[in-house]
Amino acid sequence: MINFSDIEFRLLKGSDISKYKSELASIRIEIFRDFPYLYEGDLEYEEKYVKVYERSKESLVVLAVHEGRVVGATTALPLRDETDYLKKPLVENNFSIDNIFYFGESILKNQYRGLGVGKKFFEFRERHAMSFKKYSTTCFCAVTRPENHPSKPSTYAPLDNFWINMGYKKDPRLIASFPWKDIGDAIETEKPMTYWLKEWKNEF
Numbered sequence: 093m094i095n096f097s098d099i100e101f102r103l104l105k106g107s108d109i110s111k112y113k114s115e116l117a118s119i120r121i122e123i124f125r126d127f128p129y130l131y132e133g134d135l136e137y138e139e140k141y142v143k144v145y146e147r148s149k150e151s152l153v154v155l156a157v158h159e160g161r162v163v164g165a166t167t168a169l170p171l172r173d174e175t176d177y178l179k180k181p182l183v184e185n186n187f188s189i190d191n192i193f194y195f196g197e198s199i200l201k202n203q204y205r206g207l208g209v210g211k212k213f214f215e216f217r218e219r220h221a222m223s224f225k226k227y228s229t230t231c232f233c234a235v236t237r238p239e240n241h242p243s244k245p246s247t248y249a250p251l252d253n254f255w256i257n258m259g260y261k262k263d264p265r266l267i268a269s270f271p272w273k274d275i276g277d278a279i280e281t282e283k284p285m286t287y288w289l290k291e292w293k294n295e296f
């Protein structure tokens with residue numbers, strides 16, 4: 093049986109991120125194949141994705157490692173360092189981009205779920221964001237798929253309650269559009285990604 097204490101967390105910034113880019117790409121591709129992402133891995137896309145983190149001066153990547161193998165990862169960076177399509181819904185709704193810290197993915201291999209790693213990933217990213225003492229909002233977005241999507245497994249449970257318990261609130265006004273190729277598709281299509289936000293009142 094695997095325990096939380098068996099997991100080692102590695103916090104990466106700047107050039108350290110580059111050293112792990114192939115591990116990051118392969119775990120993203122593995123986990124995001126599943127519903128609701130259904131992402132057909134694309135190494136060119138992964139290369140562009142990691143560059144955004146490498147370039148940012150305030151980004152963070154946390155790896156969860158077990159017996160020397162990367163079994164999970166999470167990412168965060170200031171929203172201003174992200175791509176325009178991610179900023180767009182917030183700009184259009186008059187949010188101040190410079191006050192927002194954006195959380196990328198949280199991904200974990202199946203057999204490591206339910207141990208508290210997902211919660212720990214939030215703690216690392218929130219602590220990192222608040223350490224700069226200039227961000228008043230943390231946020232992330234999650235794909236919205238139709239309720240009756242043909243690839244939805246009968247056992248699928250949405251993560252909404254987890255996110256609500258972590259203090260995040262979904263804002264249905266804020267929808268970004270991300271392009272990627274679904275498994276089995278010939279071309280990329282745009283996916284609606286709805287934002288979840290948490291306001292930090294006195295912490296920064």
Ligand SMILES: CC(C)(COP(=O)(O)OP(=O)(O)OC[C@H]1O[C@@H](n2cnc3c(N)ncnc32)[C@H](O)[C@@H]1OP(=O)(O)O)[C@@H](O)C(=O)NCCC(=O)NCCS
Nearest residue numbers: 197198199200205206207208209210211212249250251254
């Ligand atoms: C998101 C993810 C990393 C969470 O990891 P995790 O380590 O299993 O989460 P934790 O063990 O910290 O669980 C935190 C809480 O959420 C609950 N939870 C976790 N997964 C859940 C699920 N699928 N459905 C409902 N509740 C869930 C846990 O019961 C726990 O609640 P508790 O505090 O009341 O006990 C993992 O589910 C994952 O990799 N999912 C696939 C990728 C994904 O969709 N990522 C999110 C968008 S990028």
